[in-house]
Amino acid sequence: MTETVVSYARTPMERLEPSRFWHTFSDMNKVSQGPKFIVERAEGPWLWDDNGDRFLDGTASLWYCNVGHGRTEIADAVYKQLTALDAFTVYGDFANRPALELSERLAAHAPVVDPRVILTCGGGESIETAAKLARRYWAAEGRPGKRHLISRTGGYHGLHGIGTGIIGMDRFRSGFGPMVEDASVVPHDSVRALEEEILRVGPENVAAFFAEPVIGAGGVYAADTDYFTGVAEVCRRHGVLFVVDSVICAFARMGNWFGIERYGVRPDMIVFAKGVTSGYQPLGGVVVGGRIAEPFWNRSGNPFHHGTTYAGHPTCCAAAMANMDILEREDLFTVAYEVEAQLDAAVRTLADHPLVSEVRSGTGVMAAVQLTEEALGDRGITTAEVFAEARARGVVLRAIPHSLLISPPLIITWEQIDHLVSTLRSALDAVAQRHE
Numbered sequence: 001m002t003e004t005v006v007s008y009a010r011t012p013m014e015r016l017e018p019s020r021f022w023h024t025f026s027d028m029n030k031v032s033q034g035p036k037f038i039v040e041r042a043e044g045p046w047l048w049d050d051n052g053d054r055f056l057d058g059t060a061s062l063w064y065c066n067v068g069h070g071r072t073e074i075a076d077a078v079y080k081q082l083t084a085l086d087a088f089t090v091y092g093d094f095a096n097r098p099a100l101e102l103s104e105r106l107a108a109h110a111p112v113v114d115p116r117v118i119l120t121c122g123g124g125e126s127i128e129t130a131a132k133l134a135r136r137y138w139a140a141e142g143r144p145g146k147r148h149l150i151s152r153t154g155g156y157h158g159l160h161g162i163g164t165g166i167i168g169m170d171r172f173r174s175g176f177g178p179m180v181e182d183a184s185v186v187p188h189d190s191v192r193a194l195e196e197e198i199l200r201v202g203p204e205n206v207a208a209f210f211a212e213p214v215i216g217a218g219g220v221y222a223a224d225t226d227y228f229t230g231v232a233e234v235c236r237r238h239g240v241l242f243v244v245d246s247v248i249c250a251f252a253r254m255g256n257w258f259g260i261e262r263y264g265v266r267p268d269m270i271v272f273a274k275g276v277t278s279g280y281q282p283l284g285g286v287v288v289g290g291r292i293a294e295p296f297w298n299r300s301g302n303p304f305h306h307g308t309t310y311a312g313h314p315t316c317c318a319a320a321m322a323n324m325d326i327l328e329r330e331d332l333f334t335v336a337y338e339v340e341a342q343l344d345a346a347v348r349t350l351a352d353h354p355l356v357s358e359v360r361s362g363t364g365v366m367a368a369v370q371l372t373e374e375a376l377g378d379r380g381i382t383t384a385e386v387f388a389e390a391r392a393r394g395v396v397l398r399a400i401p402h403s404l405l406i407s408p409p410l411i412i413t414w415e416q417i418d419h420l421v422s423t424l425r426s427a428l429d430a431v432a433q434r435h436e
């Protein structure tokens with residue numbers, strides 16, 4: 001595919017519009033001084049800005065648009081639900097059909113023993129739910145001292161209170177004071193380090209261990225094939241709940257329902273969000289093992305005092321059901337394995353680029369292209385520059401301090417992958433030339 005450098009019909013200055021909108025996760029000092037990139041519409045793996053220029057969505061927005069954009073089938077399901085029942089609480093014995101059906105469907109596919117399903121509005125909210133439930137479970141079992149939460153370096157678990165407290169990247173924690181006092185982080189690739197930390201803290205104090213099947217936002221780090229078997233065994237032996245954060249890895253991104261199936265283990269809880277609706281509506285949740293549910297479901301006078309207004313929102317559940325229909329009908333699980341191999345083969349060709357120190361890919365439809373220390377250090381190159389060059393050439397990627405991240409919709413074609421990777425190469429070339 002020929003490479004195009006997008007020529008804005010309006011100049012950046014004309015595109016500058018003053019606004020009071022505070023962009024999430026962003027440096028408003030920079031963002032408020034530049035033009036906004038307004039996404040006007042999207043279809044399949046493509047986005048169009050308000051200038052009519054087309055861009056390849058190399059990140060499925062934020063790792064969520066698994067089925068691709070513009071699926072009218074999901075829009076229709078949302079419309080139908082909104083006009084039948086817009087919303088109503090699920091507190092107490094209130095329920096709605098989409099929430100009940102979705103819970104059954106998720107439970108049928110989850111690699112969790114005797115699953116129950118708690119629904120939320122997103123990933124971070126689900127992490128809070130799982131962490132509070134872990135602690136509350138141990139309290140209900142007469143072991144209230146088991147409060148400590150362990151997570152992994154590079155692990156990302158959202159930016160709510162507990163998520164911030166257990167995140168494996170210091171930069172997201174600084175300036176907030178201690179969010180969770182009983183928490184620690186272990187190297188992401190060592191079962192031994194996890195066991196040593198459990199023994200250091202004391203198993204009688206540890207509630208749960210949190211891990212992503214593949215660390216996503218932290219830079220795409222896949223585990224060794226036997227890592228999770230070891231983790232499950234250590235957690236079982238020391239009475240620590242094993243919580244899998246599949247917010248990125250589920251709903252076919254790793255070729256299966258929840259990502260963790262790749263490793264043949266059954267966690268105590270699985271946190272999900274994003275791909276459950278492919279982002280068409282905000283939804284997340286926790287699949288909870290029957291053992292953890294037992295004190296709450298089978299004992300009287302022991303409610304789990306936790307929940308939010310929009311939990312089990314029927315419109316979001318209807319979107320999830322329609323999204324899952326697409327995943328199944330188009331067998332995006334099998335497709336994902338093919339795309340994973342294609343992306344892996346294509347992105348690895350960048351390993352020879354002088355600015356690139358490492359390419360991580362090959363487990364799930366996701367990849368990271370890391371820049372060399374020399375480029376990031378002495379040469380003063382930033383991943384933001386590469387991101388900007390790629391976007392100016394019509395490809396949207398995600399930049400973290402050391403890497404460019406790629407996680408396209410699963411319906412991306414071989415030609416589009418090729419276009420994405422060759423555009424990234426041109427962007428790297430342009431940045432390298434600028435810093436010569």
Ligand SMILES: Cc1ncc(COP(=O)(O)O)c(C=O)c1O
Pocket residue numbers: 062121122123124125127156157158159212216217245246247248273274
């Ligand atoms: C693994 C993981 N957990 C949790 C979250 C938080 O989800 P949300 O942004 O919906 O709160 C994210 C978001 O990227 C994530 O990648």
